[in-house]
Amino acid sequence: MESPWDELTLAFSRTSMFPFFDIAHYLVSLMAMKRQPGAVTMAWKNPFSSWCTAMLHCFGGGILSCILLAEPPLRFLANNTNILLASSIWYIIFFCPCDLVCQAYSFLPVQLLAAGMKEVTRTWKIVGGVTHANSYYKNGWIVMIAIGWARGAGGSIITNFEQLMKGTWKPEADEWLKMSYPSKVTLLGSLMFTFQHTKHLAISKHNLMFFYTVFLVATKITMMLTEASPVPFGPFEDILGRMLFGYHQQFSPCTKKSETKSNGTGSSTSKPTADASDKLKKKHSKKTE
Amino acid sequence: MESPWDELTLAFSRTSMFPFFDIAHYLVSLMAMKRQPGAVTMAWKNPFSSWCTAMLHCFGGGILSCILLAEPPLRFLANNTNILLASSIWYIIFFCPCDLVCQAYSFLPVQLLAAGMKEVTRTWKIVGGVTHANSYYKNGWIVMIAIGWARGAGGSIITNFEQLMKGTWKPEADEWLKMSYPSKVTLLGSLMFTFQHTKHLAISKHNLMFFYTVFLVATKITMMLTEASPVPFGPFEDILGRMLFGYHQQFSPCTKKSETKSNGTGSSTSKPTADASDKLKKKHSKKTE
Amino acid sequence: MESPWDELTLAFSRTSMFPFFDIAHYLVSLMAMKRQPGAVTMAWKNPFSSWCTAMLHCFGGGILSCILLAEPPLRFLANNTNILLASSIWYIIFFCPCDLVCQAYSFLPVQLLAAGMKEVTRTWKIVGGVTHANSYYKNGWIVMIAIGWARGAGGSIITNFEQLMKGTWKPEADEWLKMSYPSKVTLLGSLMFTFQHTKHLAISKHNLMFFYTVFLVATKITMMLTEASPVPFGPFEDILGRMLFGYHQQFSPCTKKSETKSNGTGSSTSKPTADASDKLKKKHSKKTE
Numbered sequence: 001m002e003s004p005w006d007e008l009t010l011a012f013s014r015t016s017m018f019p020f021f022d023i024a025h026y027l028v029s030l031m032a033m034k035r036q037p038g039a040v041t042m043a044w045k046n047p048f049s050s051w052c053t054a055m056l057h058c059f060g061g062g063i064l065s066c067i068l069l070a071e072p073p074l075r076f077l078a079n080n081t082n083i084l085l086a087s088s089i090w091y092i093i094f095f096c097p098c099d100l101v102c103q104a105y106s107f108l109p110v111q112l113l114a115a116g117m118k119e120v121t122r123t124w125k126i127v128g129g130v131t132h133a134n135s136y137y138k139n140g141w142i143v144m145i146a147i148g149w150a151r152g153a154g155g156s157i158i159t160n161f162e163q164l165m166k167g168t169w170k171p172e173a174d175e176w177l178k179m180s181y182p183s184k185v186t187l188l189g190s191l192m193f194t195f196q197h198t199k200h201l202a203i204s205k206h207n208l209m210f211f212y213t214v215f216l217v218a219t220k221i222t223m224m225l226t227e228a229s230p231v232p233f234g235p236f237e238d239i240l241g242r243m244l245f246g247y248h249q250q251f252s253p254c255t256k257k258s259e260t261k262s263n264g265t266g267s268s269t270s271k272p273t274a275d276a277s278d279k280l281k282k283k284h285s286k287k288t289e
Numbered sequence: 290m291e292s293p294w295d296e297l298t299l300a301f302s303r304t305s306m307f308p309f310f311d312i313a314h315y316l317v318s319l320m321a322m323k324r325q326p327g328a329v330t331m332a333w334k335n336p337f338s339s340w341c342t343a344m345l346h347c348f349g350g351g352i353l354s355c356i357l358l359a360e361p362p363l364r365f366l367a368n369n370t371n372i373l374l375a376s377s378i379w380y381i382i383f384f385c386p387c388d389l390v391c392q393a394y395s396f397l398p399v400q401l402l403a404a405g406m407k408e409v410t411r412t413w414k415i416v417g418g419v420t421h422a423n424s425y426y427k428n429g430w431i432v433m434i435a436i437g438w439a440r441g442a443g444g445s446i447i448t449n450f451e452q453l454m455k456g457t458w459k460p461e462a463d464e465w466l467k468m469s470y471p472s473k474v475t476l477l478g479s480l481m482f483t484f485q486h487t488k489h490l491a492i493s494k495h496n497l498m499f500f501y502t503v504f505l506v507a508t509k510i511t512m513m514l515t516e517a518s519p520v521p522f523g524p525f526e527d528i529l530g531r532m533l534f535g536y537h538q539q540f541s542p543c544t545k546k547s548e549t550k551s552n553g554t555g556s557s558t559s560k561p562t563a564d565a566s567d568k569l570k571k572k573h574s575k576k577t578e
Numbered sequence: 579m580e581s582p583w584d585e586l587t588l589a590f591s592r593t594s595m596f597p598f599f600d601i602a603h604y605l606v607s608l609m610a611m612k613r614q615p616g617a618v619t620m621a622w623k624n625p626f627s628s629w630c631t632a633m634l635h636c637f638g639g640g641i642l643s644c645i646l647l648a649e650p651p652l653r654f655l656a657n658n659t660n661i662l663l664a665s666s667i668w669y670i671i672f673f674c675p676c677d678l679v680c681q682a683y684s685f686l687p688v689q690l691l692a693a694g695m696k697e698v699t700r701t702w703k704i705v706g707g708v709t710h711a712n713s714y715y716k717n718g719w720i721v722m723i724a725i726g727w728a729r730g731a732g733g734s735i736i737t738n739f740e741q742l743m744k745g746t747w748k749p750e751a752d753e754w755l756k757m758s759y760p761s762k763v764t765l766l767g768s769l770m771f772t773f774q775h776t777k778h779l780a781i782s783k784h785n786l787m788f789f790y791t792v793f794l795v796a797t798k799i800t801m802m803l804t805e806a807s808p809v810p811f812g813p814f815e816d817i818l819g820r821m822l823f824g825y826h827q828q829f830s831p832c833t834k835k836s837e838t839k840s841n842g843t844g845s846s847t848s849k850p851t852a853d854a855s856d857k858l859k860k861k862h863s864k865k866t867e
Binding site: 332333336337355359360361362363364366367369372380384454 | 645646647648714715717718719720721724725739742757819822823
């Protein structure tokens with residue numbers, strides 16, 4: 001017999017994403033897409049191209065994980081129901097008269113609800129990716145982490161690539177793979193679920209899913225209510241970076257030498273300020289996302 | 290017993306593409322490639338690179354459909370005969386003394402014949418793509434449409450991507466997925482063959498193949514003889530677009546609001562003129578293609 | 579009974595690459611990566627991105643061959659031992675205090691040893707690629723050549739693509755697929771091993787592996803000691819190019835005609851000088867690589 005707590009988390013971990021959480025995910029993704037400059041004009045002038053972009057925004061993570069596992073990237077098109085759902089939401093958002101949806105979405109409670117439900121789908125995606133990768137490589141735990149991360153947060157990579165193809169986005173070297181907060185938290189979750197799957201983490205899967213989802217939703221809503229920077233990771237990252245890569249503060253003479261030898265290390269002394277500006281930039285970009 | 294008409298169309302639908310129609314397809318594709326600026330210089334300076342580009346021009350659609358279905362993109366290289374055929378045509382076109390081939394190809398009847406035969410291969414590719422996709426996803430009719438379309442008209446996407454990699458082509462946002470006339474007619478054919486395959490279209494496959502091929506060849510030759518713009522789709526597109534996406538003419542106050550809210554919609558009021566200029570651009574690009 | 583010579587080459591062809599030759603390969607690749615401008619700064623500012631780039635530099639060939647055969651590009655991540663090895667070497671190279679590794683690597687004998695061992699791994703990769711492709715396509719010898727070539731020298735294509743995504747590398751049309759010396763020698767090896775595999779080359783595989791490896795190491799070390807241009811291919815290429823594509827010297831009137839017809843051919847008269855400058859550029863780029 002199970003404790004009521006276990007029953008609660010077990011029931012939660014068996015929730016189906018299909019009708020409502022998926023709708024919230026599509027809604028948030030497509031509203032973010034609509035806020036991109038020129039998206040509305042493109043929808044008027046070239047609806048087909050806009051629809052393709054919308055599909056990439058809605059199913060990008062699955063497409064990326066399919067590519068990384070050499071599965072058909074078009075598989076998501078075989079799920080006619082979800083395609084129809086996403087397409088209708090795209091249609092309503094972009095072509096609804098007096099765009100009522102956007103005006104309804106502009107109310108904060110709606111945004112909070114949709115964002116929270118979208119974060120719930122993130123957990124399900126990570127778990128699905130880790131389990132799926134494990135069916136390929138039994139003890140390839142790096143692959144499991146990568147696939148869980150790709151399915152949970154890979155949509156941005158796909159959309160960036162699509163924007164690069166469209167020429168609307170010029171990449172900068174120091175922006176490449178600069179992890180936003182969702183990427184970081186997804187990577188953390190992928191790590192945890194992988195280690196739980198390989199029995200290195202002594203916690204049942206449904207409990208982990210419950211706690212991780214609560215953490216996701218809570219941080220997301222906190223960040224939306226208070227425009228605060230994503231708190232939880234800053235100090236850990238600094239400590240970790242200082243532990244792993246922080247030797248260059250101590251051996252200044254050597255770095256002097258290496259600076260003269262290899263160009264670029266010179267600017268590594270201005271790291272903290274650079275990081276601060278990066279954090280600011282990241283925050284802004286998250287707002288615009 | 291079948292009627293003579295059925296026998297005719299059946300025999301037509303069983304025509305083999307291999308020796309002659311494939312040659313016409315390679316010839317037209319490679320002549321289009323040779324007309325690109327710098328292609329001849331590149332063939333002289335770097336024959337290997339030019340050969341790779343030629344293979345992409347000849348087999349681009351198959352490569353794209355292989356990528357979309359997670360099949361080996363190099364499969365086309367396993368068909369040694371076709372590779373040899375395409376390579377020899379590439380060699381003759383680019384390195385024939387006094388380029389006799391180009392001079393022979395400059396006669397209009399030859400161009401008409403080759404273009405017509407190339408259009409015939411398009412039908413066969415679409416049918417093959419739809420059937421092949423159906424073997425993967427039984428009722429994934431969106432996948433069937435996409436694969437048929439990719440195999441029939443996806444070569445241009447592959448070559449555009451290759452030009453992007455080479456840096457000879459800078460993408461513009463409003464050019465992205467702007468469908469040329471071949472893409473549109475291929476999409477139409479892919480739709481028809483998919484619905485015929487799923488029994489939603491009450492016509493036998495060989496009849497549909499015959500009529501669609503006749504339509505393709507007739508329109509193509511008409512377009513080559515009279516420099517007219519591709520007539521048949523313009524009005525339908527306008528009507529369809531007005532039906533689906535045309536609300537913004539009626540609710541001018543709302544659009545005013547949404548214009549102030551979302552940048553870009555403002556230029557959607559100048560849609561018809563923009564479309565006209567797009568049509569002109571499209572016509573020119575098709576000429577240069 | 580076998581001759582001692584056969585026993586020697588057989589034993590050589592059975593050498594395992596794992597611990598030492600792989601280390602040399604990772605070391606050389608990552609030192610080349612570190613010499614790229616900005617690589618060190620990026621490692622300080624964004625270690626995760628730098629690690630991904632390092633993995634692409636170490637396993638690029640395998641990734642490319644996986645993509646071309648529609649196998650999971652992430653398969654290399656399932657080999658935890660090699661990943662750990664490459665990661666630790668990346669860590670030591672980029673974050674070792676007073677970068678002792680770079681100072682040790684700056685001694686010529688160390689460089690020669692590492693470069694020689696890296697060339698040995700090239701042979702093993704080509705053989706593996708050819709054999710692997712043959713398991714897919716029995717008589718698809720073009721595929722075998724392509725896969726052997728991709729696995730042996732495809733890393734540069736992957737890293738170029740990654741730099742394109744990062745925006746640190748702008749492609750030029752005439753640089754595209756311009757084969758460097760490693761690419762050429764790898765293509766030659768892939769040709770030889772393919773023909774040996776299809777029994778068109780009457781030599782046992784272990785002998786061919788031995789001779790080809792000796793040739794690779796000897797030319798590599800000669801090129802490193804004497805800054806000479808890669809001798810062995812120049813004349814053959816000229817002769818081959820003159821035989822295959824050299825008609826345009828003889829029929830000057832025709833080329834005049836074709837020059838006026840097709841732009842670009844005009845510059846093909848200044849081919850030798852262009853080639854010379856290309857050779858120079860190639861030499862420099864090889865130094866910087």
